[in-house]
Amino acid sequence: MNATLRNTWTVTLHELTDSIRSRRAIVLLILYALNAVVATLIFVKVLHEMENQFEKVVGVAQAEKAGGTTTAMWKNRHFRELISHLVGNKETAEKLLETPPLALFFGWLSFFYTPLLVMLMSASRISEEIWSGSVRFMMFRTSRLSWCVGKYAGQALQLLVALLLSGLAAWITGWCRMAFFDPGANAAAIAIFSLKAWIYGIAFLGLATGVSQFIASPNVATAVGIIVMILFGVLSMVAEWVTRQPWQEILNALDLLVPGGHKMDLWLPDVAHAGVAAVFLLALGAAYMLAGYARFSRRNL
Amino acid sequence: MNTALELKGVVKTYGSRRALDGLDLAVPHGTIFGLVGSNGAGKTTALAVTVGLLRRNAGSVSLFGEGPFDPSRHAGRVTLLPQDSRLPLHARTEDLLWFYGRLQGLAEGALRESIDEVLEWVHLRDRRRSPVRTLSHGMMRRLTIAQAFLGRPELVLLDEPMSGLDPREAARIRAILKRRHDAQTVVISSHNLHELETLCDGAAFIEAGKLVRQDSMDTLTRRSRCVTFFLEPAGQPLPMEELKKTLLDATWEQALDGAELTVRFLEEASRAVDVNARVLEVLLQHGVGVLEIRRGSALESEYFSATDSHASSVTPLPPPGSATP
Numbered sequence: 001m002n003a004t005l006r007n008t009w010t011v012t013l014h015e016l017t018d019s020i021r022s023r024r025a026i027v028l029l030i031l032y033a034l035n036a037v038v039a040t041l042i043f044v045k046v047l048h049e050m051e052n053q054f055e056k057v058v059g060v061a062q063a064e065k066a067g068g069t070t071t072a073m074w075k076n077r078h079f080r081e082l083i084s085h086l087v088g089n090k091e092t093a094e095k096l097l098e099t100p101p102l103a104l105f106f107g108w109l110s111f112f113y114t115p116l117l118v119m120l121m122s123a124s125r126i127s128e129e130i131w132s133g134s135v136r137f138m139m140f141r142t143s144r145l146s147w148c149v150g151k152y153a154g155q156a157l158q159l160l161v162a163l164l165l166s167g168l169a170a171w172i173t174g175w176c177r178m179a180f181f182d183p184g185a186n187a188a189a190i191a192i193f194s195l196k197a198w199i200y201g202i203a204f205l206g207l208a209t210g211v212s213q214f215i216a217s218p219n220v221a222t223a224v225g226i227i228v229m230i231l232f233g234v235l236s237m238v239a240e241w242v243t244r245q246p247w248q249e250i251l252n253a254l255d256l257l258v259p260g261g262h263k264m265d266l267w268l269p270d271v272a273h274a275g276v277a278a279v280f281l282l283a284l285g286a287a288y289m290l291a292g293y294a295r296f297s298r299r300n301l
Numbered sequence: 302m303n304t305a306l307e308l309k310g311v312v313k314t315y316g317s318r319r320a321l322d323g324l325d326l327a328v329p330h331g332t333i334f335g336l337v338g339s340n341g342a343g344k345t346t347a348l349a350v351t352v353g354l355l356r357r358n359a360g361s362v363s364l365f366g367e368g369p370f371d372p373s374r375h376a377g378r379v380t381l382l383p384q385d386s387r388l389p390l391h392a393r394t395e396d397l398l399w400f401y402g403r404l405q406g407l408a409e410g411a412l413r414e415s416i417d418e419v420l421e422w423v424h425l426r427d428r429r430r431s432p433v434r435t436l437s438h439g440m441m442r443r444l445t446i447a448q449a450f451l452g453r454p455e456l457v458l459l460d461e462p463m464s465g466l467d468p469r470e471a472a473r474i475r476a477i478l479k480r481r482h483d484a485q486t487v488v489i490s491s492h493n494l495h496e497l498e499t500l501c502d503g504a505a506f507i508e509a510g511k512l513v514r515q516d517s518m519d520t521l522t523r524r525s526r527c528v529t530f531f532l533e534p535a536g537q538p539l540p541m542e543e544l545k546k547t548l549l550d551a552t553w554e555q556a557l558d559g560a561e562l563t564v565r566f567l568e569e570a571s572r573a574v575d576v577n578a579r580v581l582e583v584l585l586q587h588g589v590g591v592l593e594i595r596r597g598s599a600l601e602s603e604y605f606s607a608t609d610s611h612a613s614s615v616t617p618l619p620p621p622g623s624a625t626p
Binding site: 003004006007010011014017018021022129132133134136137138139140141142143298300301 | 396405
């Protein structure tokens, strides 16, 4: 095996084992799983309340558990037409409506919290090694690039495990708490959303790794990572709101350079949209990481 | 000369400050070589520039005559013990060495052997499963020394290797370094000049980022051209006429307090052991008490005399009790 690839893989494995030893990975997994369980419980409770209200209005018997009315409503022709109208694309709406509600909720939840957790857990990973000087024990053993890419890949694998575990936690919670729960359909849809959230998270992981290479202080790196993440979010929101030309064109072009600009396409079930968005997001992650590397490759350690 | 490391006119600046100001250095292959200099002289910077941790602003670095450090060519062949760097605290001792060895490209079998060997040297075999955070400061220091010798690199750069070691461990590490003498080139940066004098084949004096003097230890300390006799009681009359007859080409220096007698002679004319025998015989015949005989002069005094002009700018401490200006 090529020495660069071999060393990248060695660093990736070490990143995983080091995270487990330092309990960083355990904290990450607990945070993701706990978040999924609590949010799913809240979702099921709110859904149950809404169904009870609905059942009271239409005068039918109230169910003990959530999910029954929603499942019926989900299959209702008028409701589906309404959603098609709201989404603006019948095919997309139909595809989304084929997704179980719990999986949709899980997808929304994962896309919401993954960027923040990535910033909290990963933006300090390289900077803390620069800060402590432990990076010096490695830089005469391997190239700076293979070390950085190895750290990035190790973090990406941890994120994947965390998201799959949180999906499993949400699935178990839904299975326990919902009356009408299709285990197979929910498992498949949650797995797909876990993978999509992972791809979305990888773009932010690239940002976190990039910032971590720029800034030697772990705390400052985390703070800067979160600030940049918020600024990216603001840019996507503004790009959506502004309709005045030429600002709309400019903002839309800039929006393509941030993960939020590809989020909705990744949500869509068709491969044409989601696939292109996935490629864009992976490329953005790599670009952010390499932008940081441009600084790291020249910095004094 | 077959050099393991050569620096030519290396400049390294931090803002407006020149840490290295045209440093020249040539470390012969297979030697133990000392870097001597005051704090901030540029020793640590020179080592970091050598392995590419710091980027130089000018000049050239060549390892084994193959050009500057390049991980694809030199990874595993050159290692460093950095001065103020902390090992990752969560890793286990053995796992950390395993990780470093794999990065160096060592195969599993060779790596296992090498880990056993270096842990044995630094007395940490019984702590191989311990997380680094549970090791004492001295043990961590020993582990950093162990990582530098992992995989038998050709060039080992050690920055203050003995700092933080207890006397027994320091002596043990010195013995290991001496034993490995022929196999590797070892560069040691240290403020402990006595230690360098006993360990090294050659040394360089660095001040203000420049080379002041570089030579073999024999030449620097004049081991083969000078013998000093420490006398007791000090100031007793010496039979100088008779002494001078024993060595016609030698020059004789007596310390002001009369406690030391230094004989400098031509290397080609006499051997230190003969000089010692002849002078000692005369001194003992005349009842002069001899407490100690030292070959050559101390590296410390040679360093002071070579770097006096640099040191003269240092303001002496005011006497105790005097007002601060």
